[in-house]
Amino acid sequence: MFGVPEHLLCSGIPNIIPEERMPIERSVAAPGGAPPRHYRPGARSSALDTVPDTKSAPGGRWRFWAATYALLILLTGTNLSTPLYRGYETRFGFSPLMVTLIFAAYVAVLIPSLLVAGPLSDAVGRRGVLLSAVALAALGSLVFALAAGTGWLFAARILQGLALGAASGPLTAALTELESAGNRRKAALVSTVASVGGLGLGPVLAGVLAQYAPAPHVLPFVVEIVLLAPATVAVTTLPATRSRTRWRPRRPEIPAAMRAVFATSGTASFLAFAVIGLFLTLIPTYVATLSGSTNLLLGGAAVALMLVCSALAQLLGYGRPARTLEMVGLPLLATGLVLLALAGALTSLILLLAATVIAGTGQGLAFLGGLTAVNEAAPADHHAEVLSGFYVIIYLGVGLPVVGVGFLATVTGLLAAVQYFAGFVALLCLVMLLVLARAPRHRNHLREKP
Numbered sequence: 001m002f003g004v005p006e007h008l009l010c011s012g013i014p015n016i017i018p019e020e021r022m023p024i025e026r027s028v029a030a031p032g033g034a035p036p037r038h039y040r041p042g043a044r045s046s047a048l049d050t051v052p053d054t055k056s057a058p059g060g061r062w063r064f065w066a067a068t069y070a071l072l073i074l075l076t077g078t079n080l081s082t083p084l085y086r087g088y089e090t091r092f093g094f095s096p097l098m099v100t101l102i103f104a105a106y107v108a109v110l111i112p113s114l115l116v117a118g119p120l121s122d123a124v125g126r127r128g129v130l131l132s133a134v135a136l137a138a139l140g141s142l143v144f145a146l147a148a149g150t151g152w153l154f155a156a157r158i159l160q161g162l163a164l165g166a167a168s169g170p171l172t173a174a175l176t177e178l179e180s181a182g183n184r185r186k187a188a189l190v191s192t193v194a195s196v197g198g199l200g201l202g203p204v205l206a207g208v209l210a211q212y213a214p215a216p217h218v219l220p221f222v223v224e225i226v227l228l229a230p231a232t233v234a235v236t237t238l239p240a241t242r243s244r245t246r247w248r249p250r251r252p253e254i255p256a257a258m259r260a261v262f263a264t265s266g267t268a269s270f271l272a273f274a275v276i277g278l279f280l281t282l283i284p285t286y287v288a289t290l291s292g293s294t295n296l297l298l299g300g301a302a303v304a305l306m307l308v309c310s311a312l313a314q315l316l317g318y319g320r321p322a323r324t325l326e327m328v329g330l331p332l333l334a335t336g337l338v339l340l341a342l343a344g345a346l347t348s349l350i351l352l353l354a355a356t357v358i359a360g361t362g363q364g365l366a367f368l369g370g371l372t373a374v375n376e377a378a379p380a381d382h383h384a385e386v387l388s389g390f391y392v393i394i395y396l397g398v399g400l401p402v403v404g405v406g407f408l409a410t411v412t413g414l415l416a417a418v419q420y421f422a423g424f425v426a427l428l429c430l431v432m433l434l435v436l437a438r439a440p441r442h443r444n445h446l447r448e449k450p
Contacts, residue, residue: 061180062237063178063234063237063238063239064175064178064179064180064190066233066234066237067171067174067175067178067234067235067238068175068190068191068194069230069231069234070130070134070167070171070231070234070235071167071171071172071175071191071194071195071198072194072195072197072198072201073198073224073227073228073230073231074133074134074137074163074164074167074171074198074228074231075164075194075195075197075198075199075202076198076201076202076205076224076227077137077140077141077160077202077221077224077227077228078106078137078140078160078161078163078164078198078202079198079199079201079202079203079206079280079303080141080144080202080203080205080206080220080221080224081144081153081156081157081206082202082203082206082280082281082284082299082300082303083203083206083207083210083284083296083297083299083300083303084206084210084216084217084220084296085099085102085281085284085285086284086285086288086296086299087210087216087217087296088147088150088153088217091217092149092150092153094150095410096282096285096406096409096410096414097406097407097409097410098150098406099281099282099406100281100282100402100403100405100406100407101403101406102150102153102154102157103157103277103280103281103398103399103402103403104399104400104402104403105154105157105158105161106157106158106160106161106399107161107395107396107398107399107400108161108399109158109161109162109165110161110162110164110165110395110399111165111392111395111396112165113161113162113163113164113165113166114165114166114168114169114389114391114392114395115389115392116165116166117129117133117165117166117167117168117169117170121169121170121173122173122381126170126171126173126174126235126238127235127236127238129166129167129170130166130167130170130171130174130235130238131232131235131236132166133162133163133164133166133167133170134163134167134228134231134232134235135163136159136160136162136163136166137159137160137163137164137167137224137228138224138225138228139159140156140157140158140159140160140163141156141160141221141222141224141225141228142221142225143155143156143159144156144217144221145217145218145221145222147217165391165395168387168391169387169391171191172191172387173387174238175187175190175191176191176375177239178238178239184375184376185318185319185372186318188368188371188372188375189314189315189318189368192311192314192364192367192368192371193311193314193315196307196310196311196314196364196367197307197311199276199280199303199307200303200304200305200306200307200308200310200311201304203280203284203299203300203301203303203304204297204300204301204303204304205220205223206220206296206300207296207297207298207299207300207301208297208300209223210296211295211296211297212297216296253389254386254389255377255378255379255386257377258374258377258378258386260439261373261374261377262374262377262386262389262390264432264435264436264439265322265326265369265370265371265373265374266370266374266390266393267393267432267435268326268329268330268366268369268370268432268436269366269367269370269371269390269393269394269397270393270394270396270397271330271333271366271397271425271428271429271432272329272333272362272363272366272367272370272397273363273367273394273395273397273398274397274398274400274401274402274425275333275336275337275359275363275425276307276363276397276398277397277398277399277401277402278401278402278405278418278421278422279302279303279306279307280303280398281402281406282402282405282406282409282414282417282418283299283302283303283306283418284296284298284299284300284302284303285299285414286344286414286415286418287299287302287352289414289415290343290344290347290348290349290352291349302352302356305353305356305357305360306356306357306359306360306363307360308360309356309357309358309359309360309361309364310360310361310363310364310367311364312361312364313329313360313361313362313363313364313365313368314364314365314367314368317364317365317368317369318368322368322369322370322372322373322376323369323373323436324369325365325366325368325369325372326365326366326369326370326373326436327369327433327436327437328362328365329361329362329363329364329365329366329367329368329369330362330366330429330430330432330433330436331362331429331430331433332358332359332361332362332365333359333362333363333366333426333429334362334425334426334427334429334430334433335358335359335362335426336354336355336356336357336358336359336360336361336362336363337355337359337422337423337425337426337429338355338422338423338426339351339352339354339355339358339359340352340355340356340359340418340419340422341418341419341422341423341426342355343355344415344416344418344419345419362429371390374386374387374390375387401421401425404421405417405418405421408420408421
């Protein structure tokens, strides 16, 4: 999902040479000026070497795009419910606060799933972990389709959280390993666009089917189950991996040399995904309140527009330094949030449209920049583990702030709660921008090379 240096993937031979005995000046730099393969700043010696068998197996490019499809469809399924929550509120009689709590339950199980699945996939291989994730995703969609009460919605979201948590780190690492030229920036772009594309496709697909097709709360999830069948085939084609240690549960360990990058880029991505969480839960109702329309596609389209702008921004930002992406993305995100607050105050759909486009663009640039920075700095032998830890930060951003907005909405009303949230997060974006501007330039030496 992020731009990782190509030198870490150009060989299928395990790193068994102690790094402290391998002077940097004796190594040959990889193409494009990247550091040599065995130069991993701050990496410690580890018994774990997960080695994808990509050279000996044909069809590496096909596998790359098959894994991309699996990531896209898994994320599509987890966001089908976004435009349907208003209907669930009417059917089961709950408030916007309950919507945020259902969403929080998803995040609450997703995070421990990330912590377990990342190291597990590094140790035992990607395929077994990902097949389990696809099965859980299909079961979650089935529970949604059969939902007969609020408890069913909680159960469905918990299953989806377990599925996405198990799949996120391993699929992202698999994409980086399968990129035929070893280009981690390309892997970054493809996986971020696939992720954001899935986030946007889910609300649109569900909105269209719920508005214009029969069985509005059933058909979207049946379609998802059908789409998961090719994803299952894609996962079974992933190359085998070899590990030299047994897996044991542990918290993600961030190497000392990349902790500054992890902290700053993690905070920026937390803020970017707090905005995603708001759009995925409450913005469809916000749009309906401003427009006076009950069309389910309208709310889903607003979410999708934000995410399409995010994906397009990532395409335009491809190949640029991570620091530059973050420095441009954060002020755009703040501007979009200010316009979102003004749209509610002035009851202006034009301002809402502008806010959606600008916030989406800023979110995409900040996201790509932050994840590129972390992925480039991650040691190869802890790759999925570091990515899973980064996803913890991202999903905390998705889940925690929006619960606060839900509680606030019960006191002030939805429009005011969204306005307060937008203003506060915009301020934090500007504070983070100042922190990045004052950070030493050398902290970005791993990611300035295309």
